[in-house]
Amino acid sequence: MNKPWNEQTGIVTGAASGIGQRIAEQLAQRGVHLALFDRNYEQLLSVAGQLPGKHELFAIDICNEEKVSEAVIQAAKRNGCIDILVNCAGITGKTSIKSHETDTTDVKAVFDINFMGSYFTSKHVLPWMIKNNYGRILHIASIAGKEGNAGMLAYSASKAAVIGMTKVQGKEYGGYNITVNALAPAVIRTAMVDAMPDAQVKYMTDKIPMQRCGTLQEAADMACFIISPENSFSTGFTFDLSGGRATY
Template identity: 40%
Template structure:
């Protein structure tokens, strides 16, 4: 039986690498993105958009929540209401919307894999990225709770916490902020999307069986807990 994966943010960066890696495992992959070449046009921050997309796709066995934005590079007190709300809606509420849409079907079928792309910023916080750090911390908390809720259902839920990865999303990050993040990576370099995709592929597979509700670091040694 060929399984179907839905990868949000699947047209660039980690999402694109994950989509390609899952296809290499023989999985049918659908990308959900606002990019013109996406399989499904979805704004993950919109509950209606996500629900409509889920209804048109059919059964989803694997969900990779990779859609995200960095948001403003500024001190917290300079962030506007609109900037804060946008980051939270995309990076956190988007994960909630997508999980809620596909989980009932996974429970019914007795098998599912969900991988939520968080960030080391959600554990440690990065200066001038308070909205992003807060949203990713929320993703980690959501994952831990959801993993426990689904622990006996056959549906496994994980978060990954990358350090800074060489993706288009980070192209607009302020140089001083980027340098701050790289300086804290013992390996002394950016991570590559394909490296992250390998971890995602394992978490989405039958090879992963006794882990759920956990956060898997991929940080070049930066993570300390």
């Protein structure tokens, strides 16, 4: 199937800020009809107001499986299908702390959003994709999930779990014309990174051979390729966006 962009429906989580916002903008410009999920409704409203086209907004916490399920059903029924899911909602939790200093509640909260949230959205979207024998899922992971960033146990381990889920789902749905991939960026200056301690950001950026941060546009361009109909023979894979930090 080679459905044109303007006949597709997509869900983007974390669309009110940063990478999710830029991906939503790129998809809206291509004519994709969007269902945008974010817990920050005020910001989501303002972002959506600037997008071309008319889109559905869901002020939900992606850790709430019931709400995720309801929102997916609503979006799918209104549009008859869900072709694309991009999971961008995520948090770092506390950083610049060693494993023995971590707070269990914080580690669980990071896993709830970064892993469970992406598990919930994909779990509820997949039946619609199976029904239509088409789908493109992209989980935004992180270089931290591939390499492990010291000082970031919860974040690194939760993103490693996302990479593990991507490998499993890629294998499970290969026969349904559904691809499931991940993207592993290094550092891109967003609100999430700006909220981190300077020392932690320096640790991460110092490891990038290109000696710069990635840009939102680079992330969105690669995301749009990964979820395009043309990207039809790569699945279960974690695409690199790390300025040379990871070469695998």
